[in-house]
Structures are given as C-alpha cells and as structure tokens.
Amino acid sequence: MLACIFLDEVDELTERLVRQAAPKNAQVLFLSEIEENKRAEYLEKADALLTATYIVDEKLLRQCKNLKIVQKTGVGTDNIDKKAAAALDIKVDNVPGGNANGVAELTMGLILAIYRNLIPLAALGHRGKWAMWEYRGASFEIRGKVHGIVGFGHIGKRTAQLSRVFGAKLIYYNRTRQAEDIEREYAVKYVPLDVLLQKADIISIHLPLTKETKNLIDAKRLKLLKDNAVIVNVGRGGIINEEALYEEMKKGRFAGAGIDVWAKEPFDSQNKLITLPNVIATPHVGAGTLDTMREVYRLCFEKIIAACD
Template identity: 40%
Template sequence: MKVGICDPIAQEGVEYLKNEGFEVVDLTSVPKDELSKHVGDLDAIIIRSATKVRKDMIDAAKNLKAIGRAGVGLDNVDVEYAKSKGIKVINTPGATSISVAELTIGLILAVMRKIAYADREMRRGSWPKKKCKGIEMYGKTLGIIGIGRIGREVAKRAKAFGMRIVYYDVYRPDENTEKELGLEYRDLDTLISEADVITLHVPLVPETKHLINAERISKMKDGAIIINAARGGIVDEDALYDALKSGKLYGAALDVYENEPLKESKLFELDNVVLTPHIGAQAKEGQTRAGLEVAKKIAEVLRS
C-alpha cells in the first residue's frame, strides 16, 4: 500500500511506515496546486497545515482510505466529504500540546517585557532601555478561552508564574480538574472584561470566526493583551490593529493569521505586536511525537 507524504513530517514517522512494509511516496516538493495529479493511486496521505485536502483532491484519490493530519486542526480538510466517501480522517491532538503551550507562554513574556521590540532596536544600534519598561506576569489574571489539551498545559505553566487563571469553554472539565489546575470558570463576556491577558485555544469553526472582534475588544480592560496561537480568523485582525494603534490594548502576539503565509499587514507597522510564522508546533520533540503518532494511526487503519 502507498502512503503519500504531502508535508514534511519527522523522519521517525517515515521510517516507521517503511519498516511496516508501506511504500512511502514523498510529495513534499510538489506544488500544492498540482498535488491532485499525484494522489490517484495512494491509499493514504499525510499532511500538516500547508496542504488543503478539499473535494477535488479527495475525488482524484481513487484508492484513498485515510487522511492523516500530523497536528491538531482539521480546518484544512473537508472532513465531512471525506467521511461520506468512507475515508478515515485522523489527527494527533495531543502530540504538540506542550510545544504550543510553551510558545504561548513565550509570546506572553515577549509582549509583556517587550522582548521582540528590544531586540529589533538593539540591532539598529539603539539602546531603548527607557522604552522597554514592561509588566510582570505575576499576579495578573490570565483568561484562557478553550480549556482542551493545550489550554490545560498553558494553565499549568501560567500557574507556576503566579497568575490567576479564569477560563471559558463550552465543555467544562470536572471539579477535580478545575481545582488541580487552579481554574475559575467564567462566561465569555465576564472573562473578556476580567482578564489582563487573553489567550485563545479553540478551533476555527463558524462559531469562533472573529470571536475576538471590535465589540469584544471594547469590553476588555484598558491595557489588556491578546495572544492567538490557535487558528487564524479567530481574531479580527483589522479590529486588533485599531485597538493596538489607539492604545486600548497594551499589546498582542499572533502565531496564526487569516491568510497564510502573511506577506503584507498593517500590523507590521506596530511595535506592540509580536508576530511569528505559525510555529506553535514547530518544536523538535512535538514534531517527532506527531510524525510517529500519525504514522502509527495510518498504518493501523490500512491494516484493517
């Protein structure tokens, strides 16, 4: 059976498939708009976030039995159409949770202590010490929207920094989990008005599109901070720009964007926003876990 690798995964995952007797077809160098021409005889494909598996590719893959996503989000896969064709859709929701959580904490620190700004100015020959007076994480209220695997890992780390943690999710964890992680439940509007820092850990679905918009930003504390390492489109980038420029928000950090890769943006003008190129899962350990896990799951489906 043939497994096509459309986006690079950890070599451990590739070797696992080969050792299990599968033929691995490397499609990582094929332009994305030409992938449909190369999937006709594949039994499974493995992707990350770059490849979009829509109806045209699914129809072109006549032998397809499984789609494996090395990562969490499935917004780049037409899941319902795949299921209607009897194709199993797999992801690895827990593999990169720690990687994304650690980046989230890093982004909070980068914004609060103006680390990225200080680095840029130093490289220009400036010594911006007076402009780099920041704020501490200690004692601040962190609002986590989405308390799944990643949200919980963020909570563990924020607790170690001495932050008070409030959260909102449509599915509340049990009382023991709340107590263990030091979580206090709030409805969404209360969380938005109460938190000093708001971090997003929800999927991009119709209900979360522009969840953070001009109206909700207006209800936030003056000087609040927004972090988005989840999915582009959850934050209205135009509304965010206006709030950052006006000083309503102290700062923000984005790892994801409505249109990726991000080549042009008004946000580039601002010094109080930190921008990273969708690197939440880009840690060696997380990628190894994701690549190996997706390979094992794909192998299990094909064997059955």
C-alpha cells in the same frame, strides 16, 4: 506495503523526520517530488494522505480510490473536507495533544516577550544602545495577573500548567465546562467568554476554527478588553477579527499582541497588524520544534497503521 503521500511541500529536515517516523511497511512519498503527469496515478493508489495545511477537498478525495485515511499533522482539521471524506468512507484523524507542550511554551514566550519588551530591547541592543531604563515603566510580570484561557483542550490545559508556575490567576472559557475535578487539578475557574474578556490581563486563544468560532473575538468583544491587555492567538486565524484588532491597537489600546495564526496564511505586506510595533507576528510555528515534530509524526503513523489494518 502502505502507500503514504505527504501533501505539503516541506524542507529537508521535515522530510527526514517524516521518513524516520514511518514504519518499515510504509512507503512515504512527497507530492511535490512526484512528476505532475504521474501524480494522479500515485494518488489513486494511496492508502493515506498526510497534510499540515494543504487543502484536501472533495475533488482530491475522489482521485484517491484506495484511500483509507487523511491524517492531519496537527490538531485543526479545517483544511480537510470532512463531509466529503465521511461520504466516501475515508477516516479523518488528527493528533490532539501531540503539539500541546510546544504551542503552550510559545504562548508563554509571547506573553513574556510582550510584558518584558524583549523585541524592542533586543533591537536597540543590536544597534549598540544600552536601554537599561527605557522600558521599566512599561514592563510587567505574569505573577498576580489574571490569565484568561479561551479553549481548554490539551493546549489550553498545558498553558494553564505553565502559567500557574509563573503565579498567574487562571480563568477559562470552553464550549463545554470541565468537570469539577479537572478544574481543581488545573486550579482554573470557569467564566462566560464576555466575563473573561473583561477580567483578564492576559488572554490566550486555543480554539479550532469552526462556524461557531469564526470572528468569535470581533469588534464588539474587543471593546470589552482592558486597555493594557495582552492578546495571544495560537489557535486558528479567523477567530480574532484582524481588522478590528488593528483598529483597536492603532488607538493605543492593549499592551501587545502575539499572533501565530492568521486568517490568510502566509500573511503578506497588506496585513496592517504586522506594521504595529507591539504586535509579535510569527508564521504558525507553535508546533514548530524538533521535539514536537518527532512526537507528532510518530503519532501520525501510529494512527495510519491502525486505520489501514
């Protein structure tokens, strides 16, 4: 029987979905449900750890004498000490593509919400105000706009497919340029990052957080953007410099920003961006659909079984 410990504290629905996805030869325990004085004992015997955002550092890894794999329930593994894991011969894995559709749909939802002013219109409606005409001069369609996709992995590709259906013109930046047949398949044109930032009406970010991507979109680069640009970050917090973004937006620049990932999670009332009316602030829910969760947990256990075989 494989011993698997889910490190994050989760709600009842998530716990049920994880247990449903687990194979019959796997025992799933949740760290938050294990008495503190017994946690070390269970961790020492664990074959696999599952983590969403829980920090898996060297100290924790060294406690797990029997550990074969640390399985991320998403894509970005920046919360796992991969160097320490490698030194201890522990595999680190993720589920690339498992959440691609969910995150891509949220990307498009945020763009639409900003372009069509859905948040302020809904708020007015709840107050009984019929605001049929108030936002027409500040509402736009995706069709014909230039959508710049920063990061062209599974999520970036799925976003391109959806945006193309809306009639956007697609450009992209990626550390490694895609092959010509991929560019043709997705109808995208590669451009350097600074060119993308200057040309795009819509910019969506789909990158992991690394040394190279931290503060990639800084104060200097934000000044390259069009004044009416839409910015969406569903990649990782820390890629956009949040303080610099706030400084630009409080001047009235940008049509709006949709931010699902934050430099500090959970964000708090000290984050100035959440005070701006044209910032849609969501709490890292890109992959937070029932459909995505089922698929992701299925893939997680598939990888755990393979690693422990």
